[in-house]
Amino acid sequence: MKTAILGGGLSGLTLARLMHEEGQEVVVLEAEAEYGGLCRSKTKQGFTFDTGGSHIIFSRDAEVLSFMRRMIAGNEQLNNRNTKIFYKQQFVKYPFENGLSDLPPEDRFLCIHEFIRTLIAVEKDELAPPSNFREWIYYTFGKGIAECYMLPYNEKIWKYPTDRMSLHWVDGRIPRPPVEDIIKSAVGINTEGYTHQSVFSYPLDSGIEALVRAIAKPIAPFIRTGFRVTSLAKSGEEWHISNGTEIIRADQCICTMPVQHLLPCLKGVSVNVQNAINALKYNSLVCVNIGIKGSIPPVSWLYVPDHAVGRTNRISFPSGYSRNVAPDGCGAILAEITHQPGDEVSRMSDEDLIDEVTDMLDKMHILKKDQIVYSSVERQPFAYVVYDLDYQKNIALVREYFTSISLPLVGRFAQFEYLNMDGCIRSVMDFLSARQP
Numbered sequence: 038m039k040t041a042i043l044g045g046g047l048s049g050l051t052l053a054r055l056m057h058e059e060g061q062e063v064v065v066l067e068a069e070a071e072y073g074g075l076c077r078s079k080t081k082q083g084f085t086f087d088t089g090g091s092h093i094i095f096s097r098d099a100e101v102l103s104f105m106r107r108m109i110a111g112n113e114q115l116n117n118r119n120t121k122i123f124y125k126q127q128f129v130k131y132p133f134e135n136g137l138s139d140l141p142p143e144d145r146f147l148c149i150h151e152f153i154r155t156l157i158a159v160e161k162d163e164l165a166p167p168s169n170f171r172e173w174i175y176y177t178f179g180k181g182i183a184e185c186y187m188l189p190y191n192e193k194i195w196k197y198p199t200d201r202m203s204l205h206w207v208d209g210r211i212p213r214p215p216v217e218d219i220i221k222s223a224v225g226i227n228t229e230g231y232t233h234q235s236v237f238s239y240p241l242d243s244g245i246e247a248l249v250r251a252i253a254k255p256i257a258p259f260i261r262t263g264f265r266v267t268s269l270a271k272s273g274e275e276w277h278i279s280n281g282t283e284i285i286r287a288d289q290c291i292c293t294m295p296v297q298h299l300l301p302c303l304k305g306v307s308v309n310v311q312n313a314i315n316a317l318k319y320n321s322l323v324c325v326n327i328g329i330k331g332s333i334p335p336v337s338w339l340y341v342p343d344h345a346v347g348r349t350n351r352i353s354f355p356s357g358y359s360r361n362v363a364p365d366g367c368g369a370i371l372a373e374i375t376h377q378p379g380d381e382v383s384r385m386s387d388e389d390l391i392d393e394v395t396d397m398l399d400k401m402h403i404l405k406k407d408q409i410v411y412s413s414v415e416r417q418p419f420a421y422v423v424y425d426l427d428y429q430k431n432i433a434l435v436r437e438y439f440t441s442i443s444l445p446l447v448g449r450f451a452q453f454e455y456l457n458m459d460g461c462i463r464s465v466m467d468f469l470s471a472r473q474p
């Protein structure tokens with residue numbers, strides 16, 4: 038039984054490795070010259086940057102976390118999270134609700150007052166339950182926290198109107214501290230939120246790619262890079278997978294590449310299913326990597342909700358995660374800008390993006406321009422799945438179709454779910470255990 042795995046990102050590689058360990062014959066077909074997908078990293082001039090945005094290793098899932106940490110054993114730095122939100126020129130503790138005492142007094146009052154007012158209104162059944170993400174934000178946090186942080190930040194990262202986003206996904210993904218913690222944080226008693234992430238790990242050497250390289254090590258001979266799947270068809274019981282010049286034959290096929298890339302490979306897909314795939318929303322990402330001489334702030338990463346500060350939604354400081362990702366005496370800064378495919382940001386030159394980001398960092402007093410010794414830009418067409426109001430209807434159609442042709446979808450853009458690395462590995466593990474006789 039030979040299995041072809043389409044896509045060699047974290048999901049495809051983990052799937053291949055675990056199947057290989059079960060004694061199965063696998064081949065991973067990856068379009069790019071290097072495997073790893075969003076979990077790749079590049080080292081230049083002594084600076085290592087993750088190319089798919091800054092990554093850290095954390096999870097609530099003990100089995101998956103221990104798998105990831107086992108993979109990078111001996112090459113791991115453990116870190117305490119010190120994440121902030123850049124709010125009115127100040128660093129406010131993250132999650133925002135746990136950092137209320139860092140706010141100017143008027144904003145602190147607004148946030149806590151509106152939070153309590155909303156809580157009472159909900160208790161008295163005076164507020165209609167939310168029907169979209171925007172309403173959920175107001176309903177859960179009140180107008181103060183919503184308008185100071187939650188709405189501007191979420192509008193910035195998703196690049197999609199929050200009142201047209203669904204709310205089925207928020208539990209577990211958006212920190213929701215207990216009432217007691219919010220009140221404590223407003224009066225200045227220290228509380229921690231999103232605690233399963235308060236200690237995180239990161240590879241000492243080679244960035245996040247060290248994780249996928251370690252996973253791929255025993256299956257290296259079975260990975261075909263530079264193989265962009267362009268067509269996929271069943272001939273009898275066999276799958277024929279082609280890149281336009283060569284055909285790979287397999288008894289089964291599992292897709293971990295974006296479902297939007299899979300669609301043009303197939304013939305005979307109904308218009309309904311085509312429309313459903315084309316209606317799935319996602320955004321893209323630009324990463325601006327800056328290496329500086331000198332030190333970085335003692336912050337893990339910084340959320341930037343304010344549109345006036347710049348287009349950047351998040352700034353990470355990877356040289357705080359691993360002492361080996363920047364030369365001695367230097368610091369690494371990674372600014373992430375999400376955007377819509379084909380929009381103004383996607384048309385900006387690397388030089389303009391670097392100028393814009395370094396201007397912003399200078400104004401934020403994070404660097405002075407004469408400290409810069411390295412800069413580069415990375416672009417990712419697929420960054421985040423965006424859950425619009427039609428998502429559940431569309432994805433149900435898509436999944437039903439791929440189940441009907443026995444072509445399983447596993448991974449972030451194949452399943453089309455907002456999965457972090459742990460979620461991808463969990464999906465792989467669950468997929469394999471569901472197939473056991």
Ligand SMILES: Cc1cc2nc3c(=O)[nH]c(=O)nc-3n(C[C@H](O)[C@H](O)[C@H](O)COP(=O)(O)OP(=O)(O)OC[C@H]3O[C@@H](n4cnc5c(N)ncnc54)[C@H](O)[C@@H]3O)c2cc1C
Pocket residue numbers: 043044045046047048049066067068069072073074075076089090091092093094095264265266267293294295298322373419420421447448449450451456457458459461
């Ligand atoms: C900005 C950002 C920050 C993140 N931070 C974290 C974090 O801190 N911690 C965390 O746990 N997770 C994080 N994630 C999530 C993590 O990156 C993903 O969960 C994970 O990398 C998804 O892996 P995947 O294999 O499912 O998909 P991908 O990495 O997208 O892999 C899909 C692969 O398919 C290949 N492919 C596409 N088309 C074809 C084709 N036609 N033929 C062959 N191959 C093809 C692609 O080249 C790619 O290699 C972050 C994601 C982003 C965008």
